[in-house]
Amino acid sequence: xxxxxxxxxxxxxxxxxxxxxxxxxxxxxxxxxxxxxxxxxxxxxxxxxxxxxxxxxxxxxxxxxxxxxxxxxxxxxxxxxxxxxxxxxxxxxxxxxxxxxxxxxxxxxxxxxxxxxxxxxxxxxxxxxxxxxxxxxxxxxxxxxxxxxxxxxxxxxxxxxxxxxxxxxxxxxxxxxxxxxxxxxxxxxxxxxxxxxxxxxxxxxxxxxxxxxxxxxxxxxxxxxxxxxxxxxxxxxxxxxxxxxxxxxxxxxxxxxxxxxxxxxxxxxxxxxxxxxxxxxxxxxxxxxxxxxxxxxxxxxxxxxxxxxxxxxxxxxxxxxxxxxxxxxxxxxxxxxxxxxxxxxxxxxxxxxxxxxxxxxxxxxxxxxxxxxxxxxxxxxxxxxxxxxxxxxxxxxxxxxxxxxxxxxxxxxxxxxxxxxxxxxxxxxxxxxxxxxxxxxxxxxxxxxxxxxxxxxxxxxxxxxxxxxxxxxxxxxxxxxxxxxx
Amino acid sequence: xxxxxxxxxxxxxxxxxxxxxxxxxxxxxxxxxxxxxxxxxxxxxxxxxxxxxxxxxxxxxxxxxxxxxxxxxxxxxxxxxxxxxxxxxxxxxxxxxxxxxxxxxxxxxxxxxxxxxxxxxxxxxxxxxxxxxxxxxxxxxxxxxxxxxxxxxxxxxxxxxxxxxxxxxxxxxxxxxxxxxxxxxxxxxxxxxxxxxxxxxxxxxxxxxxxxxxxxxxxxxxxxxxxxxxxxxxxxxxxxxxxxxxxxxxxxxxxxxxxxxxxxxxxxxxxxxxxxxxxxxxxxxxxxxxxxxxxxxxxxxxxxxxxxxxxxxxxxxxxxxxxxxxxxxxxxxxxxxxxxxxxxxxxxxxxxxxxxxxxxxxxxxxxxxxxxxxxxxxxxxxxxxxxxxxxxxxxxxxxxxxxxxxxxxxxxxxxxxxxxxxxxxxxxxxxxxxxxxxxxxxxx
Numbered sequence: 001x002x003x004x005x006x007x008x009x010x011x012x013x014x015x016x017x018x019x020x021x022x023x024x025x026x027x028x029x030x031x032x033x034x035x036x037x038x039x040x041x042x043x044x045x046x047x048x049x050x051x052x053x054x055x056x057x058x059x060x061x062x063x064x065x066x067x068x069x070x071x072x073x074x075x076x077x078x079x080x081x082x083x084x085x086x087x088x089x090x091x092x093x094x095x096x097x098x099x100x101x102x103x104x105x106x107x108x109x110x111x112x113x114x115x116x117x118x119x120x121x122x123x124x125x126x127x128x129x130x131x132x133x134x135x136x137x138x139x140x141x142x143x144x145x146x147x148x149x150x151x152x153x154x155x156x157x158x159x160x161x162x163x164x165x166x167x168x169x170x171x172x173x174x175x176x177x178x179x180x181x182x183x184x185x186x187x188x189x190x191x192x193x194x195x196x197x198x199x200x201x202x203x204x205x206x207x208x209x210x211x212x213x214x215x216x217x218x219x220x221x222x223x224x225x226x227x228x229x230x231x232x233x234x235x236x237x238x239x240x241x242x243x244x245x246x247x248x249x250x251x252x253x254x255x256x257x258x259x260x261x262x263x264x265x266x267x268x269x270x271x272x273x274x275x276x277x278x279x280x281x282x283x284x285x286x287x288x289x290x291x292x293x294x295x296x297x298x299x300x301x302x303x304x305x306x307x308x309x310x311x312x313x314x315x316x317x318x319x320x321x322x323x324x325x326x327x328x329x330x331x332x333x334x335x336x337x338x339x340x341x342x343x344x345x346x347x348x349x350x351x352x353x354x355x356x357x358x359x360x361x362x363x364x365x366x367x368x369x370x371x372x373x374x375x376x377x378x379x380x381x382x383x384x385x386x387x388x389x390x391x392x393x394x395x396x397x398x399x400x401x402x403x404x405x406x407x408x409x410x411x412x413x414x415x416x417x418x419x420x421x422x423x424x425x426x427x428x429x430x431x432x433x434x435x436x437x438x439x440x441x442x443x444x445x446x447x448x449x450x451x452x453x454x455x456x457x458x459x460x461x462x463x464x465x466x467x468x469x470x471x472x473x474x475x476x477x478x479x480x481x482x483x484x485x486x
Numbered sequence: 487x488x489x490x491x492x493x494x495x496x497x498x499x500x501x502x503x504x505x506x507x508x509x510x511x512x513x514x515x516x517x518x519x520x521x522x523x524x525x526x527x528x529x530x531x532x533x534x535x536x537x538x539x540x541x542x543x544x545x546x547x548x549x550x551x552x553x554x555x556x557x558x559x560x561x562x563x564x565x566x567x568x569x570x571x572x573x574x575x576x577x578x579x580x581x582x583x584x585x586x587x588x589x590x591x592x593x594x595x596x597x598x599x600x601x602x603x604x605x606x607x608x609x610x611x612x613x614x615x616x617x618x619x620x621x622x623x624x625x626x627x628x629x630x631x632x633x634x635x636x637x638x639x640x641x642x643x644x645x646x647x648x649x650x651x652x653x654x655x656x657x658x659x660x661x662x663x664x665x666x667x668x669x670x671x672x673x674x675x676x677x678x679x680x681x682x683x684x685x686x687x688x689x690x691x692x693x694x695x696x697x698x699x700x701x702x703x704x705x706x707x708x709x710x711x712x713x714x715x716x717x718x719x720x721x722x723x724x725x726x727x728x729x730x731x732x733x734x735x736x737x738x739x740x741x742x743x744x745x746x747x748x749x750x751x752x753x754x755x756x757x758x759x760x761x762x763x764x765x766x767x768x769x770x771x772x773x774x775x776x777x778x779x780x781x782x783x784x785x786x787x788x789x790x791x792x793x794x795x796x797x798x799x800x801x802x803x804x805x806x807x808x809x810x811x812x813x814x815x816x817x818x819x820x821x822x823x824x825x826x827x828x829x830x831x832x833x834x835x836x837x838x839x840x841x842x843x844x845x846x847x848x849x850x851x852x853x854x855x856x857x858x859x860x861x862x863x864x865x866x867x868x869x870x871x872x873x874x875x876x877x878x879x880x881x882x883x884x885x886x887x888x889x890x891x892x893x894x895x896x897x898x899x900x901x902x903x904x905x906x907x908x909x910x911x912x913x914x915x916x917x918x919x920x921x922x923x924x925x926x927x928x929x930x
Contacts, residue, residue: 031839092538104756109550283583286815287620325658468590475794484600
């Protein structure tokens with residue numbers, strides 16, 4: 001029986017650009033009374049007042065309320081965006097981060113007046129070290145890609161310290177898109193490494209190109225096909241034997257918490273995304289947080305300041321001669337750290353393990369339920385996500401993009417499309433553990449119904465979506481003549 | 487666990503479909519040799535009640551748990567945040583969305599960020615602003631890299647030593663593996679970037695000057711521009727106090743090529759230094775060199791107006807190793823917050839708040855002078871300034887924190903070792919005359 005679609009029609013509101021609502025003389029704040037005398041600046045230094053909109057308080061509230069209603073979030077519905085881990089963002093985390101003692105804290109108040117913040121950072125570092133199996137963690141990187149850069153800087157500094165810099169880095173075709181750009185920032189040339197027929201790396205392929213000019217390898221594990229790199233231990237040994245280091249992209253850590261500790265299998269340095277695995281909201285693009293975990297050998301290279309514990313007091317330490325230096329003006333995205341730590345405290349060891357198990361269960365359930373409907377290029381047990389493509393729909397001239405857009409009309413956020421590049425027309429589904437069986441069944445039914453429409457009524461797909469506020473947008477024209485401001 | 491919806495029955499049914507006998511069975515592709523043997527050693531899970539108590543205990547170990555008087559700035563500013571800002575930005579349609587890759591269901595984020603870009607260009611007098619960066623320091627490091635890529639013959643970037651010390655350290659970190667070099671421009675005895683020394687520097691791809699600078703002083707950006715033009719290098723300017731542009735001549739009016747800024751002042755809580763908001767703006771000429779996301783106008787298939795992420799061929803997921811940067815996630819929700827704040831204070835509010843900041847800072851400076859502090863520098867400032875403290879101030883400052891929760895300035899000696907007993911003070915619209923008078927009385 002076809003379950004009911006979550007998506008339906010509903011009233012939303014038109015809303016112009018904020019400046020079109022502006023009326024001379026309106027102001028949405030109560031200005032504080034002046035209790036000191038006016039001290040005009042030298043007119044040679046002052047400029048025209050920025051032409052900001054002039055609105056009443058309700059104008060502002062209504063503007064942003066209406067805008068928000070044009071958005072789809074995890075709280076609206078299932079958001080199975082592969083590689084992005086769109087799990088539920090617990091509301092209590094927001095309450096914890098908003099506490100005056102945290103939100104009001106000035107970063108330069110001094111260690112003795114910031115003990116709660118330092119303790120939280122220290123304990124979060126220790127928790128992440130335990131979960132990943134590493135010796136030390138820095139929380140400073142502001143996002144996943146920033147963590148990658150941090151990791152690559154550490155690898156670069158390590159080789160410099162060994163007395164001989166290397167020139168290349170191996171990057172598998174199943175790695176995250178940011179990896180090559182991060183390596184380039186450190187002056188390393190990316191060498192593409194093809195995965196084997198099973199969708200995972202083969203030790204022989206690594207051995208064939210690993211040499212003493214190669215600084216290391218960047219491995220996403222589970223990889224972007226959602227497959228566990230089964231030969232990880234052997235690959236680490238091959239890379240280490242040539243003096244290289246292994247970088248782990250831990251963006252997919254959500255699949256293996258309590259199952260595998262990357263630090264114990266030969267990975268030297270790993271970044272995490274607190275905004276994926278540890279439940280902090282993505283915010284429509286950020287802010288995230290990308291802690292980096294390292295083994296003992298690489299600990300001296302971690303960025304400064306470091307948090308240290310002495311008896312029961314905590315302090316920032318900057319005297320680390322081998323450190324790669326500083327990566328953030330202060331200590332990273334502390335507000336995001338609070339939320340992630342609240343999540344870890346609420347979940348505990350069993351909760352995190354269960355989260356990973358159920359994330360993997362949900363993905364395998366979808367994979368098995370849809371593999372007759374969509375082509376599954378790698379038919380193997382998957383981890384937290386599975387990658388289909390549009391091979392079966394091509395005969396009806398229907399693409400992955402058409403199916404993705406049609407899913408919007410059914411009330412689902414589409415999966416990640418056309419990534420990873422190793423699969424043509426990829427349709428990458430990551431349900432996460434917080435989606436229930438009923439919601440997943442609705443999604444499966446929707447994909448099946450859409451696949452049927454592809455045969456019987458392809459127009460419904462090519463003209464989709466019809467329910468959202470706008471239909472398909474002409475991105476090519478937008479890029480040809482960019483209009484980036486009003 | 488309340489975040490996990492599966493019943494035992496669900497699990498059994500789903501395992502049967504997945505062809506697995508148990509949850510452990512799902513991980514059979516992982517060799518035993520790499521599996522965790524003895525679980526994770528983490529504290530017992532907390533109920534929501536326990537979590538509240540524990541987190542409040544931690545928060546209360548920070549001085550900020552009580553109302554406190556913050557005369558600290560240096561990149562993190564204590565401004566009033568109207569109630570509607572956190573209320574609106576916590577709407578989950580904004581907070582729980584991903585980067586707007588599917589524009590049809592992301593028009594809220596997209597229009598909001600487009601308006602943010604527009605308001606930032608207005609604030610700074612620049613052609614283009616990006617959808618945000620991590621913070622000012624990382625945005626400034628990206629600007630340095632752009633300059634070095636644009637001027638291939640040069641391998642140095644000149645940076646004023648009155649650029650925020652952390653920002654200079656970040657540039658250093660970013661440049662270390664590239665072979666490029668940062669050269670410091672010293673400051674004059676007036677606390678301004680030494681333009682004469684800058685003039686003698688050769689082989690530089692860009693020059694970066696912060697204004698108001700780390701001492702709070704308003705720099706002569708017109709003079710910097712002139713030298714940058716003569717040297718055919720990029721003129722980069724940065725700032726940590728975004729509200730200064732409510733009253734000061736903006737960077738665009740001085741011909742800046744690139745601007746990196748901190749937007750935390752625009753409605754974002756200090757939160758121990760992050761997440762703040764990296765602002766990054768440039769001229770049209772540099773459009774394709776800018777890092778990170780940009781939102782642009784578009785038409786849908788019915789001819790209706792909408793917005794999309796655009797010019798993505800610059801970015802890492804398309805151009806991979808030849809991308810203009812590796813940035814992916816930015817500080818989007820804080821950009822949305824800043825847009826809400828700017829819409830709230832508006833044209834009238836921003837001028838008045840900026841003026842108030844300056845008024846309070848002028849009053850504080852004069853009150854401290856009256857209490858025996860020495861005003862070491864003379865140049866005009868916005869809301870931060872440096873004073874040399876009387877001998878016994880260090881102990882008094884600690885007493886003020888302990889007794890009144892009042893933070894009287896930032897000790898500059900750790901940043902500029904020659905400035906022993908020098909303190910950087912900041913006064914915003916939040917500090918009252920009474921608090922400033924009390925401070926003056928206590929330290930006199």
